[in-house]
Amino acid sequence: MTFRRSVDIEASQAGRAFKARRLAAGVLLAATFLLPSAGHAERPTAVIPTQTIYPGETVDASRVEVVDVTNPDLADGYVRTLNEIDGKVTKRTLLPGRVILVSALREQYAVERGSTVRLVFSNGGLTIxxxxxxLQDAAVGELIRARNIDTGVIVSGTVMADGTIHVVAK
Incomplete structure (x- = not known):
C-alpha cells in the first residue's frame, strides 16, 4: 500500500508540474501574438556609407546602406533612415561602416559666395x-550679408528658394 501511495503522490506532483508548464507556455504564446512588441521588438536602424564620402559631396542612396543597430550603448544623434539624408551635403569625410552623424550633414547651398544674385526689398507696395x-554661402532660410554691386552697400537678407535674397529693413 505504501508503494501505491508514493506513486500516487509522485503522479499528482508530476501532474501539477505539467499543468504549470502548460499554463506558462500558453501565457507566453498569447503574449507573443497579442503583444507583438514583447516578442519581436524592432531594432533601431542606422545609415552607414558603403564607400568613403568626402566633404562637399551630395549623399545619395546608392552610396549608403541601412543596417540594424546591435550596440545598445550607441549615442543618439545619428542618421536612422534614408529620408534624413535625401539631398544633403557632407560637412566632413564619412568613412565606410561608420554611422553618419546628423551634425555631419547640411542642406545644399541656394547661393554661393561671389556669385551674382537678385536683392529684393519690399515694404508695403514698394519693391526695389x-x-x-x-558674402558667404547659404542655404534657403538663412540670414546672410550681401553687397549691392551698383552701390557697394552691404545689406542683410534672407535667402529664398528661388535664389533671391529678401533684404530686411534696418
Whole structure:
C-alpha cells in the first residue's frame, strides 16, 4: 500500500508540474501574438556609407546602406533612415561602416559666395530690386550679408528658394 501511495503522490506532483508548464507556455504564446512588441521588438536602424564620402559631396542612396543597430550603448544623434539624408551635403569625410552623424550633414547651398544674385526689398507696395553678391554661402532660410554691386552697400537678407535674397529693413 505504501508503494501505491508514493506513486500516487509522485503522479499528482508530476501532474501539477505539467499543468504549470502548460499554463506558462500558453501565457507566453498569447503574449507573443497579442503583444507583438514583447516578442519581436524592432531594432533601431542606422545609415552607414558603403564607400568613403568626402566633404562637399551630395549623399545619395546608392552610396549608403541601412543596417540594424546591435550596440545598445550607441549615442543618439545619428542618421536612422534614408529620408534624413535625401539631398544633403557632407560637412566632413564619412568613412565606410561608420554611422553618419546628423551634425555631419547640411542642406545644399541656394547661393554661393561671389556669385551674382537678385536683392529684393519690399515694404508695403514698394519693391526695389538690384544685383548683389553674397558674402558667404547659404542655404534657403538663412540670414546672410550681401553687397549691392551698383552701390557697394552691404545689406542683410534672407535667402529664398528661388535664389533671391529678401533684404530686411534696418
Amino acid at each position: 530690386s538690384a544685383a548683389g553678391s553674397p
